[in-house]
Amino acid sequence: MLPRSQRHKKKKMSRKILAIEIILLCTLALFIYYGLETRLFTDPPIGNEVSDTVEEPLEDDITNHSDDIDNEESLKDKVTKVIKQANALALGYDYEEAISLLQVFTEQFGPDDDITKALSGYHLEKERLVSLGAYDSINQISHVFFHSLIADTAKAFDGDFDSNGYNFYMTTVSEFKEMMTEMYHAGYVLVSIHDVARKETVADGSVQFVPGDIMLPPDKKPFVLSQDDVNYYNYMDGDGFAS
Numbered sequence: 001m002l003p004r005s006q007r008h009k010k011k012k013m014s015r016k017i018l019a020i021e022i023i024l025l026c027t028l029a030l031f032i033y034y035g036l037e038t039r040l041f042t043d044p045p046i047g048n049e050v051s052d053t054v055e056e057p058l059e060d061d062i063t064n065h066s067d068d069i070d071n072e073e074s075l076k077d078k079v080t081k082v083i084k085q086a087n088a089l090a091l092g093y094d095y096e097e098a099i100s101l102l103q104v105f106t107e108q109f110g111p112d113d114d115i116t117k118a119l120s121g122y123h124l125e126k127e128r129l130v131s132l133g134a135y136d137s138i139n140q141i142s143h144v145f146f147h148s149l150i151a152d153t154a155k156a157f158d159g160d161f162d163s164n165g166y167n168f169y170m171t172t173v174s175e176f177k178e179m180m181t182e183m184y185h186a187g188y189v190l191v192s193i194h195d196v197a198r199k200e201t202v203a204d205g206s207v208q209f210v211p212g213d214i215m216l217p218p219d220k221k222p223f224v225l226s227q228d229d230v231n232y233y234n235y236m237d238g239d240g241f242a243s
Contacts, residue, residue, distance in 0.1 A: 095126035133216030142223040152240030
């Protein structure tokens with residue numbers, strides 16, 4: 001058995017070793033704890049990684065979207081324009097040409113609701129048309145002609161020698177417009193003289209004129225307009241005619 005003093009030294013040494021072990025274990029525990037805590041708050045969850053930057057739309061995507069909007073607006077403008085052109089043809093009862101115009105547009109750019117609606121209306125109106133409208137023969141078609149129009153009445157009717165002649169045979173611009181308006185309200189429709197009759201080669205090789213195909217609503221009356229003496233004589237200088 002060890003002496004009392006040696007046992008005391010050995011016991012004291014054991015306590016020191018135990019204290020060192022405890023300190024080391026505590027240090028290790030703290031290191032592990034703070035290491036895990038740091039990973040928990042800084043590392044993203046597995047399988048759900050989060051980028052440290054916000055993903056922005058690609059410039060190409062923005063450009064393509066803008067191009068799509070521009071293309072759509074451009075197509076709408078084209079549709080509006082071609083329908084306006086077709087309506088102008090329809091106002092002259094040329095529904096066949098109006099329909100053809102919209103059909104060609106549809107083949108090129110694809111279907112459109114407004115164009116489909118316009119086509120439907122043109123087809124219905126076209127079915128109402130009859131040959132020569134209110135007339136039975138091209139011999140009933142009126143030919144209306146005017147001399148050179150007077151633009152400045154103050155110069156034309158200034159009391160000189162030519163004033164009476166201008167008053168008898170000429171027409172002023174305002175009179176011409178009023179006449180055309182009255183004829184329009186009376187159901188007259190201006191047609192081309194080339195539509196009234198056309199050349200046709202017969203079996204013997206000769207050429208003759210045959211009635212043309214003028215399709216109008218049943219209440220409309222075709223007429224031909226021309227201007228006589230499309231020239232300006234010296235005596236007309238300064239008298240208010242076009243120069």
